[in-house]
Amino acid sequence: MKVLYAIQATGNGHITRAEVFIPLVQKFAEIDILISGNSSEIDLSHPVKYKFYGLSFIFGKNGGINFWKTLQKIKIFRFIKDVRRLKLDEYDFVLNDFEPVSAWACFVRKKHSIALSHQYSLLNPKVPTPKKNSFLGEFILKYYSPCSIGYGFHFERYSNEIFYPIIKNDLKNKNLSNQNFYLVYLPAFGDEKIISILSKVDSVKWIIFSKNAKKNYSLNNIEIIPISSRIFGEKIIYSKGVLCGGGFETPSEALYLKKKLIVVPMKNQFEQQCNAEALKKMGVQILYEFNQDSIKQLERWVESDNIIDVDYSEDPIEVIQKVFSDYRKRMTVLNSRQLINEIN
Numbered sequence: 001m002k003v004l005y006a007i008q009a010t011g012n013g014h015i016t017r018a019e020v021f022i023p024l025v026q027k028f029a030e031i032d033i034l035i036s037g038n039s040s041e042i043d044l045s046h047p048v049k050y051k052f053y054g055l056s057f058i059f060g061k062n063g064g065i066n067f068w069k070t071l072q073k074i075k076i077f078r079f080i081k082d083v084r085r086l087k088l089d090e091y092d093f094v095l096n097d098f099e100p101v102s103a104w105a106c107f108v109r110k111k112h113s114i115a116l117s118h119q120y121s122l123l124n125p126k127v128p129t130p131k132k133n134s135f136l137g138e139f140i141l142k143y144y145s146p147c148s149i150g151y152g153f154h155f156e157r158y159s160n161e162i163f164y165p166i167i168k169n170d171l172k173n174k175n176l177s178n179q180n181f182y183l184v185y186l187p188a189f190g191d192e193k194i195i196s197i198l199s200k201v202d203s204v205k206w207i208i209f210s211k212n213a214k215k216n217y218s219l220n221n222i223e224i225i226p227i228s229s230r231i232f233g234e235k236i237i238y239s240k241g242v243l244c245g246g247g248f249e250t251p252s253e254a255l256y257l258k259k260k261l262i263v264v265p266m267k268n269q270f271e272q273q274c275n276a277e278a279l280k281k282m283g284v285q286i287l288y289e290f291n292q293d294s295i296k297q298l299e300r301w302v303e304s305d306n307i308i309d310v311d312y313s314e315d316p317i318e319v320i321q322k323v324f325s326d327y328r329k330r331m332t333v334l335n336s337r338q339l340i341n342e343i344n
Contacts (some may be wrong), residue, residue, distance in 0.1 A: 121152025137270020
């Protein structure tokens with residue numbers, strides 16, 4: 001059996017999850033890897049056969065997506081060309097982590113495509129969503145990377161097709177401790193804005209991981225570090241708490257490590273608003289605005305001991321076993337139907 005594993009490189013979470021899953025998929029099938037997008041700050045450690053420009057979103061500096069820059073970066077004719085030239089004949093199916101080129105190539109060629117992403121879980125009606133509907137957000141979730149079947153990941157198991165977050169191996173079986181610093185990862189905000197707010201909460205040390213900084217530097221109670229997956233993994237283990245955006249991987253890791261968590265979901269980003277709603281129901285504090293008015297809330301959060309108890313020890317091999325088991329069952333049924341039709 002041969003599988004194409006397609007990964008979205010908008011943000012870091014898809015790459016992080018792939019690092020866990022690729023060795024597991026290789027236990028069941030030969031695998032080629034496809035990546036599209038250009039806004040991930042970390043690199044995949046496995047060889048990539050296909051690299052496409054894809055469709056990426058550009059973060060702004062005020063807490064949301066920069067739609068103007070995103071539109072400027074979109075190359076729709078290049079995308080269509082890539083969809084047309086991607087050959088899929090040699091693969092039994094495509095395993096898709098919210099990657100649009102392979103998803104649309106499968107759609108056009110009627111190829112079997114299986115979603116394996118956090119985004120797929122958000123299409124499930126049992127998953128919490130914001131009270132205010134977002135036509136654009138829901139449209140993107142359905143049609144950005146269309147797959148007819150799939151498996152999702154979320155903070156809770158809302159259905160049998162939704163699994164708990166996949167925690168990377170580097171964070172497992174570690175001796176945890178809470179040192180007197182808080183980790184910050186807010187890629188949708190500029191460093192200056194983050195510093196202007198956290199410098200007012202000066203009773204603790206803040207370590208900011210920045211997509212803009214080129215080298216380490218410090219300002220009073222704040223240390224700024226360029227984004228590094230390895231260093232971030234080392235720091236989060238010893239942090240007292242985590243202040244981050246409303247993505248999926250970083251909040252999952254903080255919950256798994258039993259760290260205090262406060263989340264600032266991106267504006268106009270439906271996925272992060274959904275995540276925030278789910279986290280809020282679990283008892284995590286949410287900041288819908290991040291400005292000078294947030295200082296009092298941050299101070300109260302620093303003084304609190306609000307740890308959310310979760311169990312994310314699920315073995316990720318169970319996910320891959322279910323993917324391949326279900327695929328074989330579907331193919332057996334399909335082949336049986338084809339045989340009956342031929343006989344008739």
